[in-house]
Amino acid sequence: MPERIDADVCVVGAGYAGLTAARRLSQGAKSVVVLEARDRVGGRIWTQHLSDGAAVDRGGAWLGPKHDAIFGLAREVGVSTYKTWVKGAHLLVDGERTRRYTGLIPKISPLAVVTIALAQVRLDRMAKKVPLETPWTAKRAAEWDARSVAWWIERSGITAGIGRDLFEMAVRGLFTGDLNDTSFLHLLFLVRAHGSINTLFSIEGGSQENMVEGGAGSIARRVADDLGDSMRLSSPVRSITQGDDHVLVDTGALTVSARHAVVTVPPALAVDIAFDPVLPDDRLTLYRSAVAGPESKTLVVYDEPFWRADGFSGQTSQPGSACEVTLDASPATGSPGVIASFAFGAVAERFDALDPAERRRAVLDALTRRLGPRAASPVEFIETAWWAEEWTRGCSMAHLPPGILTRYGPLLREPFGRVHWAGTETSTTSHGAIDGAVRSGERAAAEILDRS
Ligand SMILES: Cc1cc2nc3c(=O)[nH]c(=O)nc-3n(C[C@H](O)[C@H](O)[C@H](O)COP(=O)(O)OP(=O)(O)OC[C@H]3O[C@@H](n4cnc5c(N)ncnc54)[C@H](O)[C@@H]3O)c2cc1C
Numbered sequence: 001m002p003e004r005i006d007a008d009v010c011v012v013g014a015g016y017a018g019l020t021a022a023r024r025l026s027q028g029a030k031s032v033v034v035l036e037a038r039d040r041v042g043g044r045i046w047t048q049h050l051s052d053g054a055a056v057d058r059g060g061a062w063l064g065p066k067h068d069a070i071f072g073l074a075r076e077v078g079v080s081t082y083k084t085w086v087k088g089a090h091l092l093v094d095g096e097r098t099r100r101y102t103g104l105i106p107k108i109s110p111l112a113v114v115t116i117a118l119a120q121v122r123l124d125r126m127a128k129k130v131p132l133e134t135p136w137t138a139k140r141a142a143e144w145d146a147r148s149v150a151w152w153i154e155r156s157g158i159t160a161g162i163g164r165d166l167f168e169m170a171v172r173g174l175f176t177g178d179l180n181d182t183s184f185l186h187l188l189f190l191v192r193a194h195g196s197i198n199t200l201f202s203i204e205g206g207s208q209e210n211m212v213e214g215g216a217g218s219i220a221r222r223v224a225d226d227l228g229d230s231m232r233l234s235s236p237v238r239s240i241t242q243g244d245d246h247v248l249v250d251t252g253a254l255t256v257s258a259r260h261a262v263v264t265v266p267p268a269l270a271v272d273i274a275f276d277p278v279l280p281d282d283r284l285t286l287y288r289s290a291v292a293g294p295e296s297k298t299l300v301v302y303d304e305p306f307w308r309a310d311g312f313s314g315q316t317s318q319p320g321s322a323c324e325v326t327l328d329a330s331p332a333t334g335s336p337g338v339i340a341s342f343a344f345g346a347v348a349e350r351f352d353a354l355d356p357a358e359r360r361r362a363v364l365d366a367l368t369r370r371l372g373p374r375a376a377s378p379v380e381f382i383e384t385a386w387w388a389e390e391w392t393r394g395c396s397m398a399h400l401p402p403g404i405l406t407r408y409g410p411l412l413r414e415p416f417g418r419v420h421w422a423g424t425e426t427s428t429t430s431h432g433a434i435d436g437a438v439r440s441g442e443r444a445a446a447e448i449l450d451r452s
Contacts, residue, residue: 003254007033007230009448010249010256012237012273013264015043016434017422019223020073020441021262022230028449033256034227035249037236037391041224044392045434047215050380054331055215056299056338058384060396060434061329063216064199064207067435069442070219074212077222081210082332086203088311091370093318094162098370104202106317112163119156119167120197127191132428135189136409145185145406149175152184162319169319170201173344174432175399177293182399185406193431203315203327207433213332216434236391239274240419247418259452262444264422264437266292267398267412269391275416283416286408289401290425292394294348294387298323298341298363301380305330305337307371314339316370322351322362326370336379339367352385359383397432398425413443420444 007030011022014036022032040046046058063070063081074081089100094108101107130138138144149171158164168179174190175182191197199206212218224231232254240261241248249256263270267290271279279287305328307314314328324347329340341363343351351359360381367375386395412426422444427436 002250002252005033005254005256007031007256007258008452009260009262010035010247010258011262011264012240012249013037013043013423014041014220014224014231014233015264015423016045016070016220016437017424017441017444018043018262018264019220019227020438021264021422021445022227022441023223024442024445025448026227026230028445030448030452032227032230033258034231035235035237035251035254035256036231036233039234041231041233042217042220044386044396045216045220046384047217048382050301050336052336054336055218056301056382057216057329058297058299058382059216059386061211061216061340062208063210063212063434064194064430065205065209066195067430067433069430069438070435073223073438074219077219077226079219079222080213082213084203084208084211085305085308085328085330086313086315088308088313090313091316092162092166093316093321093370104198106166108163108166109159109161112159112161115156115158116163116167119158122156123188123191124196127188127197130185130188130192132192134410135185135192136406138185138188141185141406144188145183145404146402147184148180148402149182149184149187150179152187153179165319166317169317169324169344172347173295173325173342174200175293176295176344176348176395177291177399178345181401183402183405186400189405190431193427193429193436194433208327211329211332237273239276241276242417242419260418260420260448262420262422262441262448264441264444266392266394266423267425268292268393275419277417279416282408283411286404286411289404289408290398292387292392292396292398293345294352295345295395296343296348296351297384297386297395299329299380299382300339300341300363300367300375300378301382302337302339302374302378305334306374307337308334310372312371314371318366320347321366322359323366326367341367356383415447420447
């Protein structure tokens with residue numbers, strides 16, 4: 001016989017959305033059980049401790065200055081943050097040339113810089129016309145949702161060459177999927193949800209400004225500790241059955257009978273849960289369409305951040321390469337030195353097809369070329385294939401193909417009977433980010449507290 005627990009609310013998934021929902025519901029005097037498939041909490045946030053105890057983030061890591069919800073949660077549980085290292089020269093590799101620059105704009109042709117700036121102004125202006133809570137009601141929603149991001153970039157006026165390649169790579173990094181298969185309305189909504197396209201791209205004043213002491217997972221760990229026995233790890237939910245006044249959430253080994261459930265799994269994974277009554281076709285189409293793309297995040301760890309003494313920030317880029325973007329992701333103490341290296345979408349897929357030794361060589365060769373010979377000898381080399389992770393399947397958030405947001409967007413947050421939905425994909429402000437996940441958990445908890 002499966003174990004049976006009664007609770008007011010059953011939360012499915014212990015990423016930041018699920019943990020926040022559970023915390024707010026407990027604070028609202030509801031009894032809660034959290035069922036998490038993995039043997040750890042955090043979901044797309046995965047902090048690993050190295051042999052010397054230093055924490056590094058294999059998944060999400062950075063917080064922007066306006067990410068008030070996650071900063072609030074961090075303060076509540078006594079975790080602090082620090083600024084990402086930005087001092088020194090950034091590097092852009094363009095064919096045989098390596099250009100050094102400081103600030104946001106690399107030293108490429110003035111014409112390319114101007115056309116990028118103009119395209120960004122136009123993007124921000126269009127994004128302002130997208131209502132944050134209901135992007136599908138924008139006056140030009142149907143037109144924008146019929147187009148792909150790739151379609152728009154082609155017509156953006158950005159001159160072809162390294163400028164266009166850089167801009168395309170940066171946008172591909174936001175969605176990680178094929179930009180031919182990503183709705184332009186989704187891009188405008190994302191920009192609206194973060195304030196401007198530059199906020200999404202930037203370190204200082206932008207989405208990559210802050211890191212978390214002890215790793216981004218340390219906040220999740222403390223929230224989970226506070227939840228105590230309410231947390232059940234290694235408990236993948238297989239079915240959710242709704243009755244008139246209750247919902248049964250079942251893992252096979254454990255059944256939770258609750259008055260409400262909050263499902264926080266990435267949308268594409270919701271279809272693997274057997275719902276009774278079954279999910280209607282429109283919801284199934286939405287969840288099947290909302291897939292996340294491939295991205296490789298590789299952590300290359302050195303005894304110390306040697307590039308800082310050489311006058312480099314650690315921020316480098318080369319569109320199309322094994323290390324399309326790198327950032328200094330060292331702990332606040334500066335020991336060890338950590339370079340986080342990313343490749344996105346089709347580039348990540350190509351890179352993943354190499355065998356592990358070839359991949360390591362490709363990354364270390366690229367870093368050596370940019371940062372000098374010491375880059376060839378890391379003490380650790382940590383890869384994470386997020387798209388192969390059974391309980392995530394893609395980075396860093398779902399992207400919506402053309403036609404989906406206008407047709408099915410309203411279902412993202414609409415409860416299905418006693419089942420409420422959270423997760424960064426359901427968020428408006430900070431959509432796709434850790435902060436969005438926290439906000440979505442707070443919103444779902446408030447829905448249930450209001451209902452009961
Ligand atoms: C490589 C990478 C880099 C990123 N970088 C950043 C960054 O720097 N800054 C930022 O703000 N955001 C970043 N993100 C995005 C950020 O990590 C996510 O927005 C956020 O963590 C999503 O939280 P969530 O709770 O919505 O979903 P998740 O973290 O995916 O949580 C869902 C949980 O549900 C569990 N689950 C799935 N199926 C089941 C089931 N059937 N039963 C029970 N449990 C289930 C999963 O194991 C998971 O724990 C990054 C993401 C990745 C992958």
